[in-house]
Amino acid sequence: MMTNLPTLTPITSLWMHQLMGDKSILNALVHKYGSPVNIHHTDSMEENYNSYYNVFAELELKHKIFFARKANKTKVVTQKAYALGMGIDTASLQEYTQCLDMGIPASALIVTAAVKNRRLVEKAVHHGSLLILDNKDECELVQAVAQEQHKKAIVGFRISGFFLNEKRLYSRFGFDLLAITEFITANLIESDNYKLLEYHGLHFHLNGYSIEERKFALTQCLAFAQLLSKKGLRTDFIDIGGGILMNYLKNKAEWDHFNLQLRKAIGEKTTEITFENQGLGLEVVNGVLQGELKTYPFWSPVTKGNFVRKILSHQTHTGETLGDISKKLGIEIRIEPGRSLLDQVGLTIAKVAFRKLDSRDNWLVGLEMNMTQLLSGSADFLVDPVVLYQEQDFEGEPVAVFFTGAYCLERDIILKRKIALPKLPKIGDLVIFINTAGYMMHFFESSAHLFPLATNLVWNRTVENGKIDLAHFQNDENL
Template structure:
């Protein structure tokens, strides 16, 4: 007899349930747009923006929010962002050019692209888009282009290498903070000072430690104080990575982690395909390693997460927020995932059912792993099944969802999922809260598959419109 499977019930908005519970609507959408489809709620996106604005509005320092565009490529989010008072953080030439083509004010754009070629730098400088500079080569290229165009470049300097508990916080991005003071004094001298307007500093720390973020802010504020006589710096941008919560119940999250360890130790049936430990390893009967997924259940998210950062004190018992106020430094954020909380779902049709040599039910969906792919080990939310012929007397079944790529590893969720009945061809599976870094971040067109169609809910009528909809 199979052991029970722990549930991971996601927080799910009312607009999502309206689609999940309406098989005829889903069928109509698939007939029009094919499978899979991504559906967005722009009103939920606006709600998230307002929540951040309200949180930051409780402080006296200045603040600005930029939507991290790389988290989702649905074009309509750009206009929704700028219309609601925030900017857009672009991570490529294409993202920046798209914003400019949509007539977004360049003052509301920044470029944090990891690779900035000459074309990107030229477009940014011509349009006065702030460039977050990562290395010496970028600086030198900006100087040459700025001089050639006779246009002053607006830049921020990305820094890393902060000290925390006696050790460096290492990153492949940015200048070592220990070198930035000398860089600023020596590089931005009288000979080339006219080529640059250095507005502030930027950093992004990996992981979710509020203590590390607070300490990094203090060290950046120390640097600004040391430079303020020469450089009128105006902002610190702390990037994104603000925790959000996906799940309804902490006890389910804790139970899942416990049962996953038991499965890895072979004390129970597998919870995942090929008994993947998702970061946990069985070493001679002892669990080693850590869960290599996003922390899907979080009590400390958004407001409380930011408050913890801003309340960190320095050696003089001054908090981050007090120093930001005193120095008149603007705090900038670039949330992606948390600004997309409850904004999107991904739905796909069932193409086939089969049982493999181990007795696993495999449900093939009309999508591939790149269209629901996390940057961590798995996406740990229960999906929803919508049946054309629901059967209350059916026997529940545990399944894995597989995709359309010709790869053994194209298993959409590594976790085994329990359904109330075996789906039929044409039934639908919906994955909720996928807008942030799931539906688009790794999407490819291998096998010449078309990318999923991106839709949004019409605010005036209950209709579902593609991003290129021009009105009737």
């Protein structure tokens, strides 16, 4: 029955193994802080940052790296990103204000918020942070606020609608590439309409993870910057946003096997491998398998710095690379990684509350957590958890389980995938979700039923004399 259940083994770090090897500390953490509890270990951020930095250094490109802090709510990751030399990309008044309160200078902050309320604009203009503008109404608001404050506002324009061969890339964000020339010409060059907006650069952030699309978008931004330059408006930077891939999984063969088995299961050629045989984006219509996997590409061959290198070393028809052109024009390239900067930074630990067989003979293992505590835009988190049995040597058979959550929703299934385990967990055993700091632990976390939000702990100490000290775990709230 379990032979077709694929495994998806996560990439792990030494600190994770050290922690997972100390059951008494894990039990003490869950006892003290409740279940689930999130652990952050920020050392890996340096390696992630260096992966980007080294590519810019190798290409000798003027650059700036901003951490998209929407990927994780803790203060510690933002502080660490700033300490590494990064700027911070903020997406709300609260994110922006908290950065200032932590002592990060306004010059290191940018505001890309999808909706910028007046208080956010007032604060950013007052402190002199760059605002990335999305539409005409926002321009009017920023101009009005700047007028009130007798100051200039530093701005860039977000652009979308890039051409990709015959198609255009739709986005609800930003100015349409076809309309922006006329808009900037009319309002910033040929009139004083926005005389308090001090233009510095262009910005895009594309949905999805395509290197190809980013090459096209950057090419078109560089061309647009040259056009503006001819009209007397200099572009200092082009910000190519986030969406830079990271890899969660050890093994491509496992990923390929999972993809094959899912297709077979959806096509009813094997038993189900997901809850209610959910297709995660795939479906069978009139006997034909359609759609595509709507999950993050958890296995990826080209990640982080290599992903950026592929974009910047793309050769245009002149034989120059996009990096060369940026350098020639004196344009700084900016990126805003969120998820990929947090690779290997987080674990989420949850406690088993109950086990039961449902009416379809599936084992359901209820966890003291809910689906929003492991949720991103991905249709599932396709990474195997680690189960820590309190008692190692009890009798038990291999078993397949679904992990279920505490919300009163049929769909509160923590992982859609059926997970093969050596034995059925017991009440009080721990389930550890690996590499959850980027979006998974925070992005959609909610408090329905008045459940408290999970505690976020920081553990940056190494193991001393083989021991981990409970006192070394700091609550991020108290930082």
